[in-house]
Amino acid sequence: MNGSDWFKSFGTPSSAGTKVFSLSGDIVNRGIVEAPLGVTLRELIYDFGGGVKGGKHIGFIQTGGSAGTVLTDKFLDIPLDFASMKTNNVSIGSGVILVASEDVPLLPFLAEVAHFFWHESCGKCTPCREGTLQVKTIMDSLVNRTADPASLQRLGRLLNTLNDTSFCGLGQAAPLAFESALRNFPEVFDQALAESHVPETCQEET
Ligand code: SF4
Numbered sequence: 001m002n003g004s005d006w007f008k009s010f011g012t013p014s015s016a017g018t019k020v021f022s023l024s025g026d027i028v029n030r031g032i033v034e035a036p037l038g039v040t041l042r043e044l045i046y047d048f049g050g051g052v053k054g055g056k057h058i059g060f061i062q063t064g065g066s067a068g069t070v071l072t073d074k075f076l077d078i079p080l081d082f083a084s085m086k087t088n089n090v091s092i093g094s095g096v097i098l099v100a101s102e103d104v105p106l107l108p109f110l111a112e113v114a115h116f117f118w119h120e121s122c123g124k125c126t127p128c129r130e131g132t133l134q135v136k137t138i139m140d141s142l143v144n145r146t147a148d149p150a151s152l153q154r155l156g157r158l159l160n161t162l163n164d165t166s167f168c169g170l171g172q173a174a175p176l177a178f179e180s181a182l183r184n185f186p187e188v189f190d191q192a193l194a195e196s197h198v199p200e201t202c203q204e205e206t
Contacts, residue, residue, distance in 0.1 A: 011037035015081035019095055023049045026056065026101040038084075042076040044097055056101040060185070064093030066113050067173035069180040070106070089183070091176060106188050110181055111139040117174040128171030131162040135178065142192040146199060152189055156182070 008016040015037040021044055024030050028050030035044065041061060045051065052058055058073040069091045078088050085092055100109065114136040123129045138155050141147040159175035166172045182189060 012079065012081045014083050019080075019092070021048075021095045021097055023097050023099070025099040026053045026104070027051070027097075027099045028053055038079045038081040040077050040079055041071075041097065044080075045076070045099055049097075049099070052099060052101050054101070056103065059100045059102040059104050060106055060109075060181075061100070062098040062177065063096070064091040064176075065096045066116055067091075067170075067176050068093050068096065070110070070177050070184060071180065072184050074184075089180065091180075106181065106185055107139065107143050107192055110178060111136070111143050113177050114139040117170070120170060122170075125165075125167040125171065127161055127165040128167065128174070131158050131166070131171065132174060134158050135162070135174070139178075141196070142189065145192060145196045147193055147196040148198045149193065151196075152182070152193060 007018075011017045018034050018036050020032055020034050021039075022032055023044065027045060029048065033044065033048045035048065041063070045058070045061075058076075061071045061073070061075070063069050063071060069089065071090065075088065075090060078084055078090060080090070080092055084090075100106075114132070118132040118136040121128045121132045135155065135158055138147065138151050138158075141151060155178065159179050162171050163175045166174070
């Protein structure tokens, strides 16, 4: 209605205009906001969203939906424009901003994401059909502290294979949450591995 120049007056020179974001999770004001591209997570979460419920700290943020990146609060001040998101390995996808407070444990959350992709896989191609099952199995073992020492290497290989060889976008995008969580929260995975005790029957098999 107001023309392209008006629209381009919002956002940044390389990412003009606005985007609709969905604020969800442990956030005071859940809902939909339309903001200029280049807005930061801090502005979305604290200015529009009213902050984290109960005044808690942020535990993690997932941007872009289940097939999106899992981030620490170090990403709060990164402008959400296309160039900056690419440089900083942030995916915004559908515009979902899911905030988890410090009370939410990361690994069970990721296990739920793994269950989601395993459930949603249509089974047409082997990498996604078998890969999502194996990602789910490894995530469950990390949650249950029964992961074997090679779990994380296996998980890394699986995620690469899923991304490289899945037939459609579902399998190709499924690794993003896990890859970004491994990159941004390595200590959480390392701790789960350090606390794991492989059941004896499994040790005999491996
Ligand atoms: S990648 Fe796509 S086609 Fe292949 S099993 Fe998964 S959902 Fe089906």
